Amino acid sequence: xxxxxxxxxxxxxxxxxxxxxxxxxxxxxxxxxxxxxxxxxxxxxxxxxxxxxxxxxxxxxxxxxxxxxxxxxxxxxxxxxxxxxxxxxxxxxxxxxxxxxxxxxxxxxxxxxxxxxxxxxxxxxxxxxxxxxxxxxxxxxxxxxxxxxxxxxxxxxxxxxxxxxxxxxxxxxxxxxxxxxxxxxxxxxxxxxxxxxxxxxxxxxxxxxxxxxxxxxxxxxxxxxxxxxxxxxxxxxxxxxxxxxxxxxxxxxxxxxxxxxxxxxxxxxxxxxxxxxxxxxxxxxxxxxxxxxxxxxxxxxxxxxxxxxxxxxxxxxxxxxxxxxxxxxxxxxxxxxxxxxxxxxxxxxxxxxxxxxxxxxxxxxxxxxxxxxxxxxxxxxxxxxxxxxxxxxxxxxxx
Numbered sequence: 001x002x003x004x005x006x007x008x009x010x011x012x013x014x015x016x017x018x019x020x021x022x023x024x025x026x027x028x029x030x031x032x033x034x035x036x037x038x039x040x041x042x043x044x045x046x047x048x049x050x051x052x053x054x055x056x057x058x059x060x061x062x063x064x065x066x067x068x069x070x071x072x073x074x075x076x077x078x079x080x081x082x083x084x085x086x087x088x089x090x091x092x093x094x095x096x097x098x099x100x101x102x103x104x105x106x107x108x109x110x111x112x113x114x115x116x117x118x119x120x121x122x123x124x125x126x127x128x129x130x131x132x133x134x135x136x137x138x139x140x141x142x143x144x145x146x147x148x149x150x151x152x153x154x155x156x157x158x159x160x161x162x163x164x165x166x167x168x169x170x171x172x173x174x175x176x177x178x179x180x181x182x183x184x185x186x187x188x189x190x191x192x193x194x195x196x197x198x199x200x201x202x203x204x205x206x207x208x209x210x211x212x213x214x215x216x217x218x219x220x221x222x223x224x225x226x227x228x229x230x231x232x233x234x235x236x237x238x239x240x241x242x243x244x245x246x247x248x249x250x251x252x253x254x255x256x257x258x259x260x261x262x263x264x265x266x267x268x269x270x271x272x273x274x275x276x277x278x279x280x281x282x283x284x285x286x287x288x289x290x291x292x293x294x295x296x297x298x299x300x301x302x303x304x305x306x307x308x309x310x311x312x313x314x315x316x317x318x319x320x321x322x323x324x325x326x327x328x329x330x331x332x333x334x335x336x337x338x339x340x341x342x343x344x345x346x347x348x349x350x351x352x353x354x355x356x357x358x359x360x361x362x363x364x365x366x367x368x369x370x371x372x373x374x375x376x377x378x379x380x381x382x383x384x385x386x387x388x389x390x391x392x393x394x395x396x397x398x399x
Contacts, residue, residue, distance in 0.1 A: 001259065003229050003322070004187040019249055019291065020032075020249055020251045020383070021062050021063075021064070021222070021228055021249055021250050021251070022060060022061045022062050022063075022249070022251045022252075022376060022384060022387065023061065023062065023064075023224050023225065023251070023252045023253070024057070024061045024063075024064045024065070024252075024253050025064075025065045025066070025070075025219065025220050025221035025224050025252070025254040025255065026040075026064070026066045026067070026069075026070030026071075026073050026074055026216040026220075026255050026257075027067060027070050027219050027220070027254075027255065027256045027257045027296060027320075028066075028067040028068025028069055028070050028071070028189075028192075028212065028213060028218045028219055028257065029068065029069055029218075029256075029257025029258065029331060030068070030069055030071070030105070030192070030195070030257075030330070030331025030332050031069070031097065031101045031105065031330070031331060031332060031333065031334050031338070031339060031342065031344060032094075032255070032257035032258050032290060032324075032328075032329075032330075032331065033069030033070065033073055033097060033257055034094055034097045034098075034194060034339060034342040034343055034345075034346060035162075035255075035256070035257050035258050035321065035342060035345055035346040035349065036065075036073065036088070036255035036256070036257060036319075036344060036346070037073060037093035037094045037097060037346070038094060038297065038346025038347055038349070038350070039255055039319060039346060039349065039350065039373070039377065040057060040073070040077070040093065040255070041091045041093070041094065042092045042350055042374065042377055043057065043090065043253075043377045043380070044056065044057050044089065044090035044379060045090075045091070046377060046378050046381035047059075047060060047381050047384065047385060049381075050099060050382065050385040050390070051385055056077070056085065056086045056089060056090070057086070057090055058077050058078045058086050058097075058148075058149045058150045059075050059150075059388065060384040060385075060387070060388055061150055061384075062150065062228065063150065063151040063152065063153060063170075063224050063227065063228055064077060064078055064150060064151070064152050064153075064187070064224075065152070065153040065154070065155075065220040065221065065224035065227075066152070066153075066155075066220060067154075067155045067188055067212075067214055067216070067217060067218055067219070067220045068190050068192060068212050068213055068214050068218070069190065069257065070220065070257070071154045071155070071185070071186055071189035071190065071213060072136075072186050072189075072190060073093060074152055075140065075148075075152070075154075075182050075186050076088040076093060076139075076184075077090065077093075077204065078148040078150055078152050079139075079140055079143050079147075079148060079149075079182055080143065080147060080148070080149055080150050084149070085149070086149060087140075089138065092134070094343060094346075095337055097151065097339065098339050098340075098343075100131075100135060101334040101339055102335075102336070103131045103135075103336070104127065104129075104131050104132045104135070104183060105126075105127055105195075105332040105333075105334040106127070106334075107333070107335055124197075125193075125194060125196050126194065126195050126196075126197060126332065127195060127196055127332070128197065129187070129191070129196040129197050129199075132187065132190065132196065133183075133187055136182075136183040136186045136187055137183045139183075139291045140181070140182045140186065141183075143181070143182045143183075144172075144179050144180065144181055144182065145167055145168075145169050145172045145178065145179050145182060145185065146169055146172040146173055146179050147182075148169050148182070151168070151169045151227075151311040152167075152168070152169050153166065153167070153168045153169075153170075153220060153223055153224045153227050154166075154167040154168075154185050154186075154189050154213065154363060155167075155189060155213030155214075155216040155220050155223055155329050156185070156188045156189050156191075156208075156210040156211065156212070156213045156216070156361070157210065157211050157212070157213065157215040157216050157218050158208060158209055158210055159198060159210070159211055160207070160209035161209075164215075164216040165178075165188075165208065165210060166216070166223060166227070167180065167185045168227050170228075170230075170231050172226055176203075176204045177203055177204045177205065178203075178206075179203070179204070180201070180203045180208075181201075181203070181232065184199065184201045184203070184208075187199045188201075188208065188210035188211070188213075189210075189212060189213040189297060190212060190244055191210060191211045191212050192211070192212040192214065192331065193211055193212065193215075195332055196212075198210060198211045199211075204261075208282040214292070214295070217295065217299060218292060218295045218296045219254065219256065219295070219296040219299040219300060220299075220304060221252060221254040221299055221300075221301060222299045222303065222345050225250065225252070226301075228250075231399070238356055240244065248310060248311075248312045248315065250312070250315055250316075251380070251383060251384070251387070252303070252307075252315060252316045252317065253317050253319075253377075253380060254300070254316070254317065254318045254319070255319055255320075256296065256318070256319060256320030256321065257323045258320070258321045258322070258328065258329065258330040258342075258345060259292075259293065259296070259320065259321070259322045259324060259329070260289070260322075260324050260325070260329035261322065261323045261324060261325050261329075263267060266286055271286070274286075283314045296320075297324065297357075297362065298316050300318050300320075300357050301357060301359065301362060302358050303316055303318070304316070304318075304357040305359050308359065313356065317354070317376050317377075317380060318355075318356070318357070319349065319354075319373050319376075319377075320355075320364070321349050321352070322364060324345070327341075328341060328342060328345060349373060350372065350373050350377075351372055351373070351374060352372060352373055353366035353370060353371070353372055353373075354366065354367050354370040354371060354372065354373055354375070354376045355367065375384035
């Protein structure tokens, strides 16, 4: 798409009454959560340059959505500490992953490590989840969904009911059964089948049997937009009156956790002879690979089409690296080397050109003269800062 991305953003004049709806979305992806963590640290640093070192990501977004590892990051950014400020600054999330990932995903050692890991996967989840459970409970204590410092949307799937369970702080005050402990929600949204066990808990008489939110939406951007749209339709007094489909008022940042480079593709004539073993159990599983790719891409395809059709493409920023190979594309290889390499992936992604999905081909294409992802985040930081200042001004001038 032609045009300078920075110019597009600058042409979006901050409204006098502060009428943007700001959304941040973070994909699932296990240890690859390091990648969006690097991006978030940069975004928060830009906000701090504009508004002071005490500001945090949660001060700028109306809603933050997360799936799986993205749900954990979302909670870290929005759960309150004893001073009613976020538990973690964005710059602290990468060190968190570097410290705790090897304990959440302990790596088998020795000459038979690969075989041991494969056999463990046949007889149960690869990891028991005990460390993750104790870590989240210690970190979040008795904090519940309604207590987050800004609205959050966290995705899970209930295998007992065979339907999504969306934990939204918009609906928590009305439905006490969904106002669960944040620790239970984090454990649930991260419970990736074959990797970690499903999570059972009860809340206000309701029973939940939950697994990873990636089954619902590994990219939760559309879920977040839907939650906000519903609140607008319901005339939520906390939201200003706009038309439900007025995407020109939405400012959306969607952060991916990276995807495997499509270095191996499949031929229909050859796949016609495959059975369940070849589709499911050969690593990487063609079926799971196709499902995960389609899950995230369809969300971005929808958003790209809608925002472009409504001439609001400058309001939507998707940052994703689709060139990962080898260990980098894994969800659970938590060796020191791989984790540090994921940090480098995030740092290099900041330097890559801004890309948008071509709605005709589905491919990501750099925007001509569009600058880098670093440039785009810097421009979004300016808009977020201006929006916050307008809101604070309106708040201070209210009778």
